[in-house]
Structure formats: C-alpha cells, structure tokens
Amino acid sequence: MAMVILRRLGMAIPTLLGVSLLIWLLLSILPGDPLVGLLPQDATPQDRVDLEIAMGLDRPLPVRYVAWMGDVLRGDFGYSPFRRRDVSELIATAWKNTAVLAAVSAGFGLSIGLLAGTVAGVYRGRWIDRVVTSFSIVGLSVPSFWIAILLLIVFSAELKILPAGGRADFSDGLFNYAKYLVMPVFAGSLITIAITARVARASIVETYQAEFVELLRAKGLREWQVLLHVGKNAISPVLTTRSPLGIWQWCRPPRCSSP
Amino acid sequence: MTTLNPAASSIAARWREADAPAAPESYLQAARRRFMKHRVGQVAFGVLALLVLSAIFAPILTTYDPIVGTPADRLKGIGSAGHFLGTDEQGRDMLTRLLYGGRLSLIAGIVPVLIATVIGTALGSFSGYVKGWVAALIMRAMDMLYAFPTVLLAIAVSASLGPGLTNVIIAMTVVYIAPLARVAESATRRVVVAEYIEAARLTGAGTPKILLTQVLANIFSPIFVYASGLVGLSIVIAASLSFLGLGVKPPAPEWGFMLNSLRGTIYVNPWVAALPGFFIFLTSISFNMLADAIRDSLDVRG
Numbered sequence: 001m002a003m004v005i006l007r008r009l010g011m012a013i014p015t016l017l018g019v020s021l022l023i024w025l026l027l028s029i030l031p032g033d034p035l036v037g038l039l040p041q042d043a044t045p046q047d048r049v050d051l052e053i054a055m056g057l058d059r060p061l062p063v064r065y066v067a068w069m070g071d072v073l074r075g076d077f078g079y080s081p082f083r084r085r086d087v088s089e090l091i092a093t094a095w096k097n098t099a100v101l102a103a104v105s106a107g108f109g110l111s112i113g114l115l116a117g118t119v120a121g122v123y124r125g126r127w128i129d130r131v132v133t134s135f136s137i138v139g140l141s142v143p144s145f146w147i148a149i150l151l152l153i154v155f156s157a158e159l160k161i162l163p164a165g166g167r168a169d170f171s172d173g174l175f176n177y178a179k180y181l182v183m184p185v186f187a188g189s190l191i192t193i194a195i196t197a198r199v200a201r202a203s204i205v206e207t208y209q210a211e212f213v214e215l216l217r218a219k220g221l222r223e224w225q226v227l228l229h230v231g232k233n234a235i236s237p238v239l240t241t242r243s244p245l246g247i248w249q250w251c252r253p254p255r256c257s258s259p
Numbered sequence: 260m261t262t263l264n265p266a267a268s269s270i271a272a273r274w275r276e277a278d279a280p281a282a283p284e285s286y287l288q289a290a291r292r293r294f295m296k297h298r299v300g301q302v303a304f305g306v307l308a309l310l311v312l313s314a315i316f317a318p319i320l321t322t323y324d325p326i327v328g329t330p331a332d333r334l335k336g337i338g339s340a341g342h343f344l345g346t347d348e349q350g351r352d353m354l355t356r357l358l359y360g361g362r363l364s365l366i367a368g369i370v371p372v373l374i375a376t377v378i379g380t381a382l383g384s385f386s387g388y389v390k391g392w393v394a395a396l397i398m399r400a401m402d403m404l405y406a407f408p409t410v411l412l413a414i415a416v417s418a419s420l421g422p423g424l425t426n427v428i429i430a431m432t433v434v435y436i437a438p439l440a441r442v443a444e445s446a447t448r449r450v451v452v453a454e455y456i457e458a459a460r461l462t463g464a465g466t467p468k469i470l471l472t473q474v475l476a477n478i479f480s481p482i483f484v485y486a487s488g489l490v491g492l493s494i495v496i497a498a499s500l501s502f503l504g505l506g507v508k509p510p511a512p513e514w515g516f517m518l519n520s521l522r523g524t525i526y527v528n529p530w531v532a533a534l535p536g537f538f539i540f541l542t543s544i545s546f547n548m549l550a551d552a553i554r555d556s557l558d559v560r561g
Binding site: 018019022023026027137138140142143145146149150152153157158 | 407499526532
C-alpha cells in the first residue's frame, strides 16, 4: 500500500511539471501585454525596452521558464508589481481561508454523499433511491454560483440569519466561526455530494451482485452484517477512482456518466 | 454471381430465414424504440426544444429591446403589468433578456462540445488505431491537459484570450478535447482487436478507410454518450465564465452575466435576480437527463 501511494506521488511530479509549463506557456504566449499598466502613458519605445530588460522579459522563453522554476523551487514566487507585494505573501494571506473552506466542503460533501449513495444502493428501486438519484442529477446540473445567490436571498436577505460575507476568527467562538462557513460550504459541496452519491450507489449496487453476498446470506448473516461486507468492498472504487477532494471534483468533468 | 448448386443455395436461404424470423431490428431502430419508452428523456427533449425555439424566435415572441431599457421602469417585480418577469437594474424587460440570453448561453455551451468531439475523436481514434510514438505523444499531451481542473483551465485560457463569445468557445473546446480524446482512444482500442477489422485489413483497405468505415461506426456510441453528458456541464461552465466577467461582452444578454449584474439587487428584487440562474439550471438538467436517456437507449455501459 505504501509503495502504491509512493508510486502515485512519484507519477504526480512529471504531471505537475507539465502543468506548470502549460500554465506558464499560456500566460507567456497568448496575446496580452504584461507591461501594459506598468508603463506610463507617455512612455517611449526605449522605456519599454529598458523595462523589459529590467524584468528579464528580453530573455528567450526556455531561459525564463527555467529561471522561474528555479526560483519557485527555492520558495521565491516572485514579486507582483500591480499589488506591490511578494506573490508568496499574497498566497499566504489567502491560503488559510481557502484551505479551511476546501477541507470542510470536501469532508461534508464526501460524508453526506457516501451516506446518501449507500442508502440508495441498499434500498435500490425504492422511493428513497429515487429521491437520492433525482437529487444527485439536480446536484450535477445546478450552477453552484446560482445556489450561492439563492442561499444569500433566503438566509441573508429575507430571513437575515446568516452573514452575506466576511469571516470570523476562531477566537470569536466556534458558533460564530461556523456561521460564516455554512453557506459557502453548502454551495461548494453540492456537486461533491451529487457525484459521490452517484458513484457510491453504483458501486454498492454492483457489489451486491457479487457471489460472496449470496454466501454470506447462506451462512445466515443478518442483512446489516452483509451490508458491512458489501460496504467494505464497495468503498475503494469510490475513494480511488474519484480523487475525492471537493474542489478537485468540481473542476473535472465526470469520467463517465454511469448511474 | 453464378449459382453452382441450386440445392445448396436454397438451404442457405432457409438458414437465413431461420436466423431471422422477422426482419431483425437494427441497432439504431432498437435505440429509437427504447428512447420512445423513456419518458424522462422525452420530457427533457421537449424542454430543450422549447428553450432552443424560444431563443431562435425571441424577436417574434417579445417586442422589447434586449439592450436598451427604460430607466423609469427599473427593478419591477415578477408579474408587473407589461413585464411578466419583471425588469432588471437598467429597466430592461427580463423575459426579453432571458429569451435573447438563451442564444449566447446555448451556443457557448453546445458548440465547444461539438468541436471538441470532432477533434477529440480524430486524435483519439488515430492514436488508438495507429499506436507508435506519434500516438503516444498525442495521448501523453492529452493526459497532461486532462490533469488540469476543467474550470481552472477554461478560466486561464479565456483570461489570456480576453472576453468574447469566440474566445469562450475556443477556451472550452481546448478543455474538452482531452477527455474526449481519451474516451475515443479507449473505445478504439477495444474495437481494433475485433475480427472485422482484421477482415477489412485483409481486403486491402488502408488505414484512413478502416478508420472511417469500420472504427468510427463502432466507437460512435460511447463517444456520443460521453459528449452528450458533457453538454450539461458545459452550459454551467460557460455561464460561470461570463459570471466571472470572462464571457460575452456586455451589454449582450447572457444568463451567467445577467446573474452577475443582478447580484447587487438581491436585497431589492430577489426573485428576479435569481431568474437567469434558473434558466441555466433548467438547460443543464435537461441536457443531463437527455444524456442519461441517450445512454440507456444506445445501451452503452460506461
């Protein structure tokens, strides 16, 4: 297992390098002038050349990529002339809130999705299955920014019980802290719930058809004991085939549209 | 053809009759029969047909101007006299903007999937059939593209191209080529080992001919099912791009952009502000349901 994880992580390195190269190339090659807004209105062509040399933009592309990558590996992400701050500083101020939001959304979405998918898979064909299946197709289709606006309308504009934005610190108490998280987490995890429920349901239904289930029943196990075995066998495809990080899932098209 | 042995040919004719009692229904006939029984799929198809038709015939259905409003009539609620669905922050009739908005939203959602399906199928079936280093190179490039979070890649490309419908279409096409090429490649790999490919090769057919006549027909179903499943997502992503200001240029009506520009009015006129999102949702869920119906009808396990 450790080897598998290590190998997976090893495979991520070339992918990450490729991704960095692609993003970098996109920003460098596609139309758009990095010097616009930095040069004064009355800049001469000579000013432009000088600024290019000062920022290193006169060097050939491969040299610039290698230099940038070297800096990144040493922890230097560069300086943003627009915001007049170091990029690492800009990221540092944002990453904590992003991480909290992503982690809570992923955890919430995954657990609710697993629960709903399992219930639907166990009671397949019954009304609860139909409710979960319909809900998950809604969750897959709904734009999360629209859900966010609907939540704002209902809970902040009409009922006035949740804040429309901002954040609290941990020192304000867990309840106040959570108040700011409720709406973004719900809007952000909806699609995770939908996808996880869909995959979990399919996996549970498929596992129930395996022969060992017949054997377990023949041995006289109760239905909840059978479910424990089925669940253990059904969970790995849910966890492995869909890297189940909320944000990540939201960003990918589903690999297939199986029910 | 000369018949050497009349008896043998009559036996063969009887075998054919035994094999096929009635005229057997073809794959597509069976698919159509299954779709005819799929009520959810038909409802979804009906809703989409209505949405498309109302977008096309918007100028006939409404007399208001989608761009120029009457500032005196701004922010009217749903059901106001003369404005069935209210007005927006510039006094433009919401129903009119929503009908016209469907044009751009539908185009921005559907066209990229269509183009990407053509390109992805070409790349994928070529790589799956020809193999070799060129194919490996193509597929590794596809893997890299696929590693990108979809929305992030779409944002990156359209941000560097600048706003505008064409650029949104280009950005989203780039995003969908990779997954479609992968689906096409794996479907092709399943097909190339089949005996009829061998048979086609033995008749002397070249690679392009086999790809076009044998492979394409047999990988069509899984690709079509996958692509139709992408349209629902594509509608939402296209709308998110304009919601973020990366889509069509204002004041052209587009659902995602309308949702954004009405965001400030949710305390004044909340339910009118939520309307564009409802249309995005309705379109997206209809496409998803239609895609499920198509998958069931074409009988593709996937």
